[in-house]
Amino acid sequence: xxKYILPSLKLTxxxxxxxxxxxPLLIAGISKMAPGKGNGEKLQVNGKVVGYANxxxxxxxxxxxxxxxxxxxxxxxxxxxxxKGPSNPDYLKIxxxxxxxFLVHNPSVKRSEIPAEMVTxxxxxxxxxxxxxxxxxxxxxxxxxxxxxxxxxxxxVEKNTEKPLAGLLGPEKINVLKLNIxxxxxx
Amino acid sequence: MxxxxxxxxxxxLITVLLAFPLGKYIAKxxxxxxxxxxxxxxxxxxxxxFCGIDPNKEMNWKQHMIALLSINMVWFVYAFFVxxxxxxxxxxxxxxxSMTPDLAFNTDISFLVNCNLQHYSGETGITxxxxxxxxxxxxxxxxxxxxxxxxxxxxxFAGKTTDKLGNFFVFFTKTLTRILIPICIVIAGLLAFNxxxxxxxGKDSIVTLQGDSVQVSRGPAxxxxxxxxxxxxxGGWFGANSTHPLENPxxxxxxVEVIAQVxxxxxxxxxxxxxxxxxxxxxxxxxxxxxxxxxxxxxxxxSETSGNPAFTHMGIADNAAMEGKEVRLGVTASAYxxxxxxxxxxxxxxxxxxxxxxxSGAMQLLGMMTNCFYGGVGVGILNYFVFLIIxxxxxxxxxxxxxxxxxxxxxxxxxxxxxxxxxxxxxxILVGTAISSYVLVHHPEASWAVKPSSWLNxxxxxxxxxxxxxxxxxxxxxxxxxxxxGDNNVFWNISTGFVLILGRFLPIIGPxxIAGLLAxxxxxxxAAGTLKTDTVTFGIxxxxxxxxxxxxxxFPALTLGPIAEFFNLR
Numbered sequence: 001x002x003k004y005i006l007p008s009l010k011l012t013x014x015x016x017x018x019x020x021x022x023x024p025l026l027i028a029g030i031s032k033m034a035p036g037k038g039n040g041e042k043l044q045v046n047g048k049v050v051g052y053a054n055x056x057x058x059x060x061x062x063x064x065x066x067x068x069x070x071x072x073x074x075x076x077x078x079x080x081x082x083x084k085g086p087s088n089p090d091y092l093k094i095x096x097x098x099x100x101x102f103l104v105h106n107p108s109v110k111r112s113e114i115p116a117e118m119v120t121x122x123x124x125x126x127x128x129x130x131x132x133x134x135x136x137x138x139x140x141x142x143x144x145x146x147x148x149x150x151x152x153x154x155x156x157v158e159k160n161t162e163k164p165l166a167g168l169l170g171p172e173k174i175n176v177l178k179l180n181i182x183x184x185x186x187x
Numbered sequence: 188m189x190x191x192x193x194x195x196x197x198x199x200l201i202t203v204l205l206a207f208p209l210g211k212y213i214a215k216x217x218x219x220x221x222x223x224x225x226x227x228x229x230x231x232x233x234x235x236x237f238c239g240i241d242p243n244k245e246m247n248w249k250q251h252m253i254a255l256l257s258i259n260m261v262w263f264v265y266a267f268f269v270x271x272x273x274x275x276x277x278x279x280x281x282x283x284x285s286m287t288p289d290l291a292f293n294t295d296i297s298f299l300v301n302c303n304l305q306h307y308s309g310e311t312g313i314t315x316x317x318x319x320x321x322x323x324x325x326x327x328x329x330x331x332x333x334x335x336x337x338x339x340x341x342x343x344f345a346g347k348t349t350d351k352l353g354n355f356f357v358f359f360t361k362t363l364t365r366i367l368i369p370i371c372i373v374i375a376g377l378l379a380f381n382x383x384x385x386x387x388x389g390k391d392s393i394v395t396l397q398g399d400s401v402q403v404s405r406g407p408a409x410x411x412x413x414x415x416x417x418x419x420x421x422g423g424w425f426g427a428n429s430t431h432p433l434e435n436p437x438x439x440x441x442x443v444e445v446i447a448q449v450x451x452x453x454x455x456x457x458x459x460x461x462x463x464x465x466x467x468x469x470x471x472x473x474x475x476x477x478x479x480x481x482x483x484x485x486x487x488x489x490s491e492t493s494g495n496p497a498f499t500h501m502g503i504a505d506n507a508a509m510e511g512k513e514v515r516l517g518v519t520a521s522a523y524x525x526x527x528x529x530x531x532x533x534x535x536x537x538x539x540x541x542x543x544x545x546x547s548g549a550m551q552l553l554g555m556m557t558n559c560f561y562g563g564v565g566v567g568i569l570n571y572f573v574f575l576i577i578x579x580x581x582x583x584x585x586x587x588x589x590x591x592x593x594x595x596x597x598x599x600x601x602x603x604x605x606x607x608x609x610x611x612x613x614x615x616i617l618v619g620t621a622i623s624s625y626v627l628v629h630h631p632e633a634s635w636a637v638k639p640s641s642w643l644n645x646x647x648x649x650x651x652x653x654x655x656x657x658x659x660x661x662x663x664x665x666x667x668x669x670x671x672x673g674d675n676n677v678f679w680n681i682s683t684g685f686v687l688i689l690g691r692f693l694p695i696i697g698p699x700x701i702a703g704l705l706a707x708x709x710x711x712x713x714a715a716g717t718l719k720t721d722t723v724t725f726g727i728x729x730x731x732x733x734x735x736x737x738x739x740x741x742f743p744a745l746t747l748g749p750i751a752e753f754f755n756l757r
């Protein structure tokens with residue numbers, strides 16, 4: 001074994017330099033040309049950073065579109081899901097409570113209109129998106145809270161709906177933060 | 188057909204279309220033929236000279252394994268010391284602490300064996316320095332270790348009788364310089380341009396649109412996420428792995444990551460065919476593995492897309508299984524990923540497996556229990572080879588002929604090794620789960636960091652599945668988890684640590700030993716009475732052996748976990 005240890009040690013050193021120093025520095029260099037310069041893409045309102053384009057935020061006020069429930073309360077210092085199993089009775093109770101609470105805040109919405117995604121926590125706890133269906137059922141509440149016509153907000157939702165990749169791969173989605181920034185800009 | 192289903196079909200087709208030419212290229216690299224990457228020759232020559240390696244000195248299978256174990260031992264010691272002192276070293280902008288010895292032991296082994304079970308959370312449990320010089324480093328070199336080992340097997344069947352099977356360090360180095368690093372640069376670039384962080388900035392503090400103060404973790408993640416998939420490692424930069432919107436920003440990156448993880452496992456099958464000049468055998472193996480994947484993928488897709496039956500009674504718009512899933516990826520792409528990541532040994536997740544439907548959980552477990560449909564880089568073919576030898580032997584008995592593979596007789600010694608390796612997997616999984624169940628029931632108040640009574644995040648059968656999943660994932664060197672399990676304590680860190688070691692090195696040494704022994708035997712050319720191994724009939728035979736040995740051994744345990752939960756959830 002002895003005659004293999006020395007080459008192993010030296011080869012380890014070479015590969016640390018190659019894989020753990022040169023390679024990440026090269027990628028960091030490449031990323032300087034990418035949007036966000038490798039620090040993550042930020043969104044600004046009037047020159048002030050209000051968040052990261054890809055990282056979801058907590059919205060609880062009636063005048064904003066809400067995102068999905070989060071197991072980490074949308075604090076991106078950490079991340080994670082609830083890890084609740086589908087048959088867990090405590091978990092099913094939490095889902096039922098979320099449905100009730102949604103109905104209280106959105107009195108015009110029928111129970112049978114609430115998509116499951118609005119009452120289930122995402123995997124990362126930072127899901128930045130909702131589906132168009134989940135946005136549509138919130139329009140009325142926002143129109144009332146902001147005193148704006150429903151048509152205007154519907155238009156905004158449609159403008160912010162992102163089509164599947166290349167028009168045919170994957171689901172449709174809406175970035176909640178971008179939509180809410182557009183709402184604030186609505187005059 | 189809906190866009191989500193088209194998404195996964197296109198993803199799979201792209202994977203195969205890329206894997207074929209890559210397989211051809213890999214075969215050329217290890218045969219030493221001319222390739223377009225020959226400009227790297229001077230660099231490799233310099234590495235060999237600096238390390239005192241004579242690239243022309245060939246090794247027999249034992250010397251190969253000694254070299255493999257020696258270099259792995261060096262990494263084990265090195266990584267352990269970095270992890271227990273990481274808190275006081277540089278490149279730690281978030282001020283994360285050093286690891287406890289038992290957590291460092293578990294993390295070290297877990298990454299050393301290409302498993303990437305993570306009992307820490309990426310944002311708070313590890314420093315940028317460790318992420319680069321331990322985690323990323325091990326993700327590269329362990330993938331290269333697996334590929335180097337399978338190339339020994341390629342060499343064993345490439346020529347006539349021999350015990351000279353090439354040089355381990357050469358295979359290892361060329362895997363890194365010619366395959367892993369170049370492809371990773373491309374993948375990491377794609378990720379960075381889609382929003383994955385790659386700079387060395389620490390956590391950012393921001394005030395959100397609604398006025399909350401939150402922090403956002405970042406770091407040089409893109410490079411690590413590339414090798415995490417290409418090397419079928421699976422350990423994430425962030426705690427939430429590839430569900431995290433910075434680790435997997437959109438549907439495109441999701442396709443890139445899921446293609447990257449299964450690319451080399453499929454390419455190696457084709458490479459095997461080109462290397463030993465038996466392409467038909469490679470196509471049969473690819474066919475069996477693909478059928479194996481579909482065996483698990485179809486029930487998983489059906490069970491995930493049918494949603495949670497418990498939601499049906501609540502009267503909401505749909506019962507989509509969106510718990511633990513992300514809107515930008517959707518249920519279908521999550522189901523596809525769940526199966527791919529478990530049949531090969533990646534273990535990265537783009538949805539939380541603990542929250543998937545019971546039958547999906549069963550398919551994920553079966554994927555790891557068989558562990559050879561494509562399988563991890565290198566080790567997938569080695570695992571498959573064990574079942575292939577058993578299939579040859581059983582077929583030989585059935586038709587009353589001497590069992591032969593590639594013109595070499597399979598005798599008692601080879602069969603003993605193959606049987607032991609095939610049985611080792613259920614043994615360590617089931618014994619581990621039995622012990623943890625015993626501790627949970629009889630010592631619920633043991634004073635560990637997490638008391639046994641608080642281990643499980645879910646009651647009943649699902650709780651049992653959490654423990655079964657943890658040992659299955661460790662033994663298969665997969666690394667995904669039913670993450671609700673409270674696993675950062677002495678019991679889980681140490682016990683899975685040992686399962687990890689057994690589940691890695693014996694299943695590499697066993698098949699390489701069989702290949703080495705066979706290579707040294709007399710070669711008898713094929714005759715009319717030879718059992719042909721490159722036919723569809725033999726493919727079905729191998730498939731049956733895998734299902735009977737690997738899947739049925741676990742049936743009682745699956746009944747107690749996901750199957751019971753399935754019948755209760757109606």
